[in-house]
Amino acid sequence: MTEARPVDKDQQLAAARVDHTGTRLTTDQGIPVDNTDNSLHAGARGPSLLEDFHLREKVMRFDHERIPERVVHARGSGAHGHFQVYESLARYTTAEFLCDPELRTPVFVRFSTVQGSRGSADTVRDVRGFATKFYTRQGNFDLVGNNMPVFFIQDGIKFPDVIHAVKPEPHNEIPQGASAHDSFWDFVSLQPETLHHVMWLMSDRAIPRSFRTMQGFGVHTFRLVNAQGANTFVKFHWTPVLGTHSLVWDEAQKIAGTDPDFNRRDLWEAIEAGAFPEYELGLQLIPEDQEFEYDFDLLDPTKIVPEELVPVTPVGKLVLDRNPNNFFAETEQVAFCVGNVVPGIDFTDDPLLQARLFSYLDTQLTRLGGPNFAQLPVNRPLAAVHNHQQDGFAQHQIPVGEGNYHPNTLGGGCPAVPGTGFTHFPERVDGHKVRRRSETFADHYSQSTLFWNSMSGWEREHIIEAFRFELGKCNRMAVRERVVGHLEQVDHQLAVAVAAGIGVDEPAPVGENHGRRSRALSLTARTGNGVLGRKVAVLAAPGVEEVGLARLCQALHERGAKADVLAPMAGQLRTSNRDTLELPEAKGLYTMASVLYDAVVVAGGEDSAAMLVEDGYAVHFVAEAYKHAKPIGAVAEGVGLLRRAGLPGADGAPAPDGAGAGVVIQSEAGPAGADFLEEFIAALTGQRYF
Numbered sequence: 001m002t003e004a005r006p007v008d009k010d011q012q013l014a015a016a017r018v019d020h021t022g023t024r025l026t027t028d029q030g031i032p033v034d035n036t037d038n039s040l041h042a043g044a045r046g047p048s049l050l051e052d053f054h055l056r057e058k059v060m061r062f063d064h065e066r067i068p069e070r071v072v073h074a075r076g077s078g079a080h081g082h083f084q085v086y087e088s089l090a091r092y093t094t095a096e097f098l099c100d101p102e103l104r105t106p107v108f109v110r111f112s113t114v115q116g117s118r119g120s121a122d123t124v125r126d127v128r129g130f131a132t133k134f135y136t137r138q139g140n141f142d143l144v145g146n147n148m149p150v151f152f153i154q155d156g157i158k159f160p161d162v163i164h165a166v167k168p169e170p171h172n173e174i175p176q177g178a179s180a181h182d183s184f185w186d187f188v189s190l191q192p193e194t195l196h197h198v199m200w201l202m203s204d205r206a207i208p209r210s211f212r213t214m215q216g217f218g219v220h221t222f223r224l225v226n227a228q229g230a231n232t233f234v235k236f237h238w239t240p241v242l243g244t245h246s247l248v249w250d251e252a253q254k255i256a257g258t259d260p261d262f263n264r265r266d267l268w269e270a271i272e273a274g275a276f277p278e279y280e281l282g283l284q285l286i287p288e289d290q291e292f293e294y295d296f297d298l299l300d301p302t303k304i305v306p307e308e309l310v311p312v313t314p315v316g317k318l319v320l321d322r323n324p325n326n327f328f329a330e331t332e333q334v335a336f337c338v339g340n341v342v343p344g345i346d347f348t349d350d351p352l353l354q355a356r357l358f359s360y361l362d363t364q365l366t367r368l369g370g371p372n373f374a375q376l377p378v379n380r381p382l383a384a385v386h387n388h389q390q391d392g393f394a395q396h397q398i399p400v401g402e403g404n405y406h407p408n409t410l411g412g413g414c415p416a417v418p419g420t421g422f423t424h425f426p427e428r429v430d431g432h433k434v435r436r437r438s439e440t441f442a443d444h445y446s447q448s449t450l451f452w453n454s455m456s457g458w459e460r461e462h463i464i465e466a467f468r469f470e471l472g473k474c475n476r477m478a479v480r481e482r483v484v485g486h487l488e489q490v491d492h493q494l495a496v497a498v499a500a501g502i503g504v505d506e507p508a509p510v511g512e513n514h515g516r517r518s519r520a521l522s523l524t525a526r527t528g529n530g531v532l533g534r535k536v537a538v539l540a541a542p543g544v545e546e547v548g549l550a551r552l553c554q555a556l557h558e559r560g561a562k563a564d565v566l567a568p569m570a571g572q573l574r575t576s577n578r579d580t581l582e583l584p585e586a587k588g589l590y591t592m593a594s595v596l597y598d599a600v601v602v603a604g605g606e607d608s609a610a611m612l613v614e615d616g617y618a619v620h621f622v623a624e625a626y627k628h629a630k631p632i633g634a635v636a637e638g639v640g641l642l643r644r645a646g647l648p649g650a651d652g653a654p655a656p657d658g659a660g661a662g663v664v665i666q667s668e669a670g671p672a673g674a675d676f677l678e679e680f681i682a683a684l685t686g687q688r689y690f
C-alpha cells in the first residue's frame, strides 16, 4: 500500500496563476505603460505612428486570441475535482489510483455537446461528452466518454463520415447544433450500424437536465491488468448521485433561446454554491475466459453489456468541487487523449478505439499549435516527466545537458530505462491483413429493440415525437422512408407510429420483436436521491403572505434545493402584514421563464394572488410548467392562479386520472403548513409527472 497523501494538482496550477490585483500595467516585455487609451499620434488629430509598440502589441495579441475550436465537442464546460476508490481493486489492476482507498486523485472533467460550434446552445438534441483526466501519480489517465454507452459506428474510419453527416451541411452551414437535417438521416438510412445509438439520441438522454444528472460511459471495452499480468475486460460507467434526469423537447428548445448557457451555468452555480456534483464510478468486469460468452462482440462499440448479464459494481466516487479560474487556459486548452492510460489499464482491439488512439493526439497539434501541449498547466501530469523529446513550438522548459538521445553516456545514461514501467498486455494476435468487418459485428437491430422495449410509456412517446421532429425536417422523402424501413426492424409499432407522423406509408411487419428488456436502460430506474440542486420558482407579488413564503424558502434551502422568488416587479416585496420578516429579494418575473426551473409554487396572500391572476405572463408560467409535467404547488389564495391557468383539479373538482399528479394544493387560508411543505418536497423528489 502506498503512503496516504493527496496529490495536489491545485498546488501545481498555483504556480501558473497570475493575479493582477495591485499591479500596474506593462507591455508583454514588462515595460511600464503610461496610457492605454490613446495611440501615439503625429499631433492629436494626426495619424498613428508605427513606432507605437504598445498599440502594435495590444492589437497583435488581440488578433490572435482565438485558436481553432475542437472539430467535435467544441462547446463544453469543465470543472476540477477529485476521485477516490472505495476499496482496493488490486485483484484486477495495478493502477495505483484504483488500488489505494486513501489516495485522492485530482481530476479535471469537461462536459460537452458534439455537433454545435463553441457558441451554440447547451440544450440541443445531441450526445454529451463526459471526459475525465485523472492526474495520477503514475501519469495521466484520460477516460474520454459520452453520456450514452454506445457509438454510431463500429470502425473509426467511418468517424469523418458520420461527423460530416451530422455537422451543419457543407453548402450553407445549416443547421447549427442539430441532427434534424437530410445529410445526417441520409447517412443513418444507409448505415444501419448507427441504429442503436440513434435510438439513444432520439430518447430523452439527448437533452439532459444538467451535467450533474447525466450518466457517463467509457463506451469501449477496456482491459484491467493485475500484477500477475492477468487481464479482465472492463466497461466504465459514471452514475450521477442525483439521478439521471432530462428535459422535455419543447422545454429544451425554449431554453436554447432563454438561456443558451443553461447547462454551463447550472454546473458553475452548483459548484459555487457548494452543491458539488458527484458521480459513482462503476465497473462491469468480465473475466478474460468469458470473452465469447455473449451474442454480441465485446469489441463492438455499438453494443452494451446489459446489466442483467454483468452487474455494474460501484468502485469509487468523483466529486467536482472547484470551478476553473480561467475558461480559456483550462477548459479550452485541456487536451484529452484516449491513448493516455496508466499501468494496469489497457486497450482492446475495438476498431473504433484503435482509430481514436491516433486522432486525439493528432488533433491537438492543430488545436494547440504544436507538440508541447502537455506542458500547458491543465494538461501537465503530476508525475515527473523526463525524456528526450525536444524543441517544437512553445517549448516552455529549458532542458540542460548534451545527452538528448538514448543510449548516452554524456547525460549519465539518463533518463534511465529501468525495464519496469507500462508494459502492454501481451495479447496474442494472429491473422491476415484484411479491410473487412468481423461477422460478429453484423447484428444492428437486437439491442436497438432491447432499448425500445426497456422504455416506459412516456419515454416511448418522446422517442416517437423525436423521430417525427427530426425526420419531418428532412426534405427528401426517400430518406424518411429508408429510416422507417430500419425502424421496422427494431419494432413494428415504433415504425408505424413514426411513419404516421411524417407522411410515410405504414410499413408491413417484417418480424417478431424479441421481447427482451433491460430495466437499467429506462430513466425510471435512475431517479437518484433527494432534491439537492433543484430549482423552484416561487411566484409572488406585493401583498404576499410572508410567513408561508419564508417557511417554503427555508424548507427548500434545508434540503439543498434553491428557491427564487419571482414577482412582476423585482426587489423587496411588500408583504401582507407589512411585516419585516427577512425575505429574499424578488427577481423580475419577466426576466425568467418556467423552463428554467424544475418546479413552481404560487405563494398565498390576497393582494398578491389577485395581481398574479391578472398577469398573463404568470398564467403562462404555470400552464407551461404543467405542460412540461413539473411539480406545481399553490397555497391558499395562490390556488386561483392554477385555476386561471386551467390546471385539472385546481377548481376543487376531481382531476381526471393522473392529470392532477404532481400538483400540490393547500386550500385552507393562512401560511403554507407543514403538510403542504412535506407533500410538495415529495413531489419535487418525484421529478416529472407525465
Ligand code: HDD
Binding pocket: 070, 071, 072, 073, 076, 110, 111, 112, 128, 129, 130, 131, 144, 145, 146, 150, 151, 155, 156, 157, 159, 218, 219, 220, 301, 334, 335, 336, 352, 355, 356, 359, 360, 361, 363, 364
Ligand atoms: Fe471523440 C473529442 C468522446 C469517438 C475523434 N471525443 C471528444 C471529446 C469527447 C469524445 C468527450 C471531447 C474531449 C474534450 O472535452 O476535449 N469520441 C468520444 C467517444 C467516442 C468518440 C465516447 C466513441 C466511443 N472521437 C471518436 C472517434 C474519433 C474521435 C472514432 C476519430 C477517429 N474526438 C475526436 C477528436 C476530438 C474528440 C477529433 C476533438 C477534440 C479532441 O479530440 O481533443 O480527436
